[in-house]
Amino acid sequence: MLNVTSRIFWEDFYVYEFTAIIEEISGNKVRLDQTAFHPQGGNQPSDKGFLKIGEKTLDVLDVQEDGQVIWHELSEEIDIGLISKEVLGSIDIRFRFSLMKNHTAQHLISGLFESELDISTTEAHIYSSHSAISFSRSFDVEELEKVMIKANKAIIDDLRVISSISSSSLAEEAKVRSKAIPSNDQIRTVKIEEIDATFCSGTHVKSLGELGVIGVKKRTSNSISIVCSIDSLEIIAMSNTHMANWAFEESQKISQTPNFISDRLKIIPDYKKQVMELSASLIDAWWKTQFIKPENDKCKLIIAPYENLPRNAWINGVPEIPDNVYLGVKTSERIFLIFAGEKVPLAANDLVTKIVEANLGKGGGSKKLAQLKPANFETISADITALFYSLFEA
Numbered sequence: 001m002l003n004v005t006s007r008i009f010w011e012d013f014y015v016y017e018f019t020a021i022i023e024e025i026s027g028n029k030v031r032l033d034q035t036a037f038h039p040q041g042g043n044q045p046s047d048k049g050f051l052k053i054g055e056k057t058l059d060v061l062d063v064q065e066d067g068q069v070i071w072h073e074l075s076e077e078i079d080i081g082l083i084s085k086e087v088l089g090s091i092d093i094r095f096r097f098s099l100m101k102n103h104t105a106q107h108l109i110s111g112l113f114e115s116e117l118d119i120s121t122t123e124a125h126i127y128s129s130h131s132a133i134s135f136s137r138s139f140d141v142e143e144l145e146k147v148m149i150k151a152n153k154a155i156i157d158d159l160r161v162i163s164s165i166s167s168s169s170l171a172e173e174a175k176v177r178s179k180a181i182p183s184n185d186q187i188r189t190v191k192i193e194e195i196d197a198t199f200c201s202g203t204h205v206k207s208l209g210e211l212g213v214i215g216v217k218k219r220t221s222n223s224i225s226i227v228c229s230i231d232s233l234e235i236i237a238m239s240n241t242h243m244a245n246w247a248f249e250e251s252q253k254i255s256q257t258p259n260f261i262s263d264r265l266k267i268i269p270d271y272k273k274q275v276m277e278l279s280a281s282l283i284d285a286w287w288k289t290q291f292i293k294p295e296n297d298k299c300k301l302i303i304a305p306y307e308n309l310p311r312n313a314w315i316n317g318v319p320e321i322p323d324n325v326y327l328g329v330k331t332s333e334r335i336f337l338i339f340a341g342e343k344v345p346l347a348a349n350d351l352v353t354k355i356v357e358a359n360l361g362k363g364g365g366s367k368k369l370a371q372l373k374p375a376n377f378e379t380i381s382a383d384i385t386a387l388f389y390s391l392f393e394a
């Protein structure tokens with residue numbers, strides 16, 4: 001009898017926990033009767049997570065398919081006596097969901113490049129942070145912009161992503177973007193309604209609204225990276241402080257991208273709600289945040305403990321910021337922003353220069369808003385506070 005691992009992910013990408021029976025063990029590799037772990041393939045890395053076997057919890061380091069069988073590589077070897085025992089599997093949700101979003105974004109963009117520009121995709125790679133696509137010919141910023149407008153419109157329309165499995169003989173008749181028919185017995189077609197259909201075995205979200213908004217960076221004349229949701233806001237932040245570089249590298253049209261994304265964000269209900277909540281929380285910060293010495297009238301530093309920030313802050317700075325205050329905010333797991341009021345002794349970019357001189361990271365920006373990529377994100381609040389004391393309390 002042929003062994004076949006039943007693929008839970010093909011039925012439901014949103015199953016993150018499952019139970020299964022161990023069918024075979026080979027060193028630190030285990031084969032289960034079914035799994036929700038997606039193997040490496042379809043241009044995406046394998047899922048991460050763990051298997052709980054008895055009292056032991058073992059990390060799943062890699063997942064590979066061998067024909068119809070899927071093997072999970074574990075962090076250590078397990079006893080062969082555990083065959084036919086039940087295990088609990090749990091997938092790293094954040095990692096998986098990022099892959100699902102970035103993979104779906106890739107289909108969307110590849111599909112639109114084909115339909116709008118008659119440019120086919122020659123290579124696509126999916127990562128948890130972004131997806132990367134290479135195309136059959138180079139294109140200019142206007143063409144890219146045309147695709148991005150359509151893409152974000154499709155996201156706002158929340159178009160459905162539908163997958164179906166058929167035999168290889170039926171697949172030959174399917175009208176899809178894919179040039180080659182996969183050699184598997186069962187072939188999965190993934191459709192984005194009105195836009196794209198292609199053969200793909202990877203993981204995708206069930207409707208485009210889940211992508212949030214997508215941003216794009218041009219890598220070379222014929223390749224791009226795509227990022228989704230909050231990460232695309234980072235592009236906006238970057239484009240504020242590095243606009244000159246961007247304009248140089250990407251041509252001037254790209255300068256319209258932040259406004260474009262910003263406009264699109266306004267009409268996505270979830271983001272609208274989020275932005276309102278964040279705005280409220282930031283205003284709340286004026287009351288709750290501890291004002292740090294020096295208590296003279298010269299200037300103050302507030303470190304606001306918010307991971308996010310109202311969107312208009314990315315674009316315009318924070319109009320409510322008091323005249324004599326610097327505001328430091330962690331906007332993501334990588335970027336720390338510093339806003340400067342009108343009456344502070346150092347502009348935001350000059351303060352960042354001092355921070356960089358103290359070997360605390362790298363960054364730059366403008367008078368009112370500068371960004372910092374801290375050398376140590378964990379301690380950056382304390383490091384900046386200490387530097388601030390040394391600069392202004394002497």
Ligand SMILES: [Zn+2]
Nearest residue numbers: 103200201202
């Ligand atoms: Zn796919």
